[in-house]
Amino acid sequence: MPRRALDNPVVLAVLGLLLEHPAHPYQMLTDLRARGGDRAAAINRGTLYDVVEALVTAGWVAPQGTERTGNRPERTVYALTDAGHDELVRRLDSQIRTPQREFTQFLGAVAHLGALGPIGAVEALTERGQRLSARIAADERGLAEVLAGGVPRLHVIEAEYALGQARAELAWIDAVVDDIRAGSLIWPLRED
Numbered sequence: 001m002p003r004r005a006l007d008n009p010v011v012l013a014v015l016g017l018l019l020e021h022p023a024h025p026y027q028m029l030t031d032l033r034a035r036g037g038d039r040a041a042a043i044n045r046g047t048l049y050d051v052v053e054a055l056v057t058a059g060w061v062a063p064q065g066t067e068r069t070g071n072r073p074e075r076t077v078y079a080l081t082d083a084g085h086d087e088l089v090r091r092l093d094s095q096i097r098t099p100q101r102e103f104t105q106f107l108g109a110v111a112h113l114g115a116l117g118p119i120g121a122v123e124a125l126t127e128r129g130q131r132l133s134a135r136i137a138a139d140e141r142g143l144a145e146v147l148a149g150g151v152p153r154l155h156v157i158e159a160e161y162a163l164g165q166a167r168a169e170l171a172w173i174d175a176v177v178d179d180i181r182a183g184s185l186i187w188p189l190r191e192d
Contacts, residue, residue, distance in 0.1 A: 005054035010043055012095075014051055015060065015080060015088040020155075022064045024075035025052050035156065052078060060084030106169075118180050118187050125180075129173045136166050 005011075010032075017028055029048050055061040056078070064079040080088070113121050143159045153160075179185040 005050055006058060008047070008051050010047060010051045011055065012088070012091055014048070014055065015084055015091075018061055018078060018080040019085065019088060022077050022079035024067065024077045025049055026075060028052075035159075055084065058083075058087075060087050114187060118185075122177055122180050125173050125177050129170055129177070132166060132170050132173070136163060136170065139163055139166070 013032055014028055017023060017031055023031070025045070025048050029043065029045060032043055032048075052061065056063070060081055061078045061084050062081050064077045066074045066076050068074045116124055139159065140163065143156060143163065146156055146159075147153060176185065
């Protein structure tokens with residue numbers, strides 16, 4: 001298994017899940033999708049199985065046994081090893097302490113906002129703000145449901161963070177739209 005499989009962001013998610021309890025890959029995938037919403041939907045079985053295989057090779061997880069439910073095939077259950085726990089703590093500590101610049105598609109697009117012109121920029125930003133508002137409301141409802149269902153807040157703290165980011169983006173969008181409308185964000189004159 002190539003070393004870069006251990007650089008996949010799914011590694012941290014899998015190690016974190018196995019910190020809670022041993023699981024087979026199908027359960028891991030189900031849990032990741034349930035907790036991660038749209039962000040985890042892109043995780044496919046092949047990637048997850050490759051990551052689990054790399055974690056076993058690295059000695060960070062180990063097969064604990066197998067289980068079978070009904071007619072389903074036998075599934076290998078994996079547990080976090082002491083080395084895996086140490087690696088999880090090391091990665092978490094590093095990633096939490098050290099801010100990284102993350103280049104999103106939106107950031108790349110905003111860099112060229114001027115190409116839309118003031119009217120086009122207001123229209124595009126307003127539509128994004130409306131869609132973002134709807135997503136925030138849906139995410140707030142989903143988080144409230146999960147918490148009401150008894151999931152400990154600490155297990156979904158990343159959803160709170162994502163909501164904070166979305167709220168900050170919406171506030172920024174609203175401020176920029178206000179600046180464009182007020183004329184304080186000025187477009188240079190185009191010479192055709």
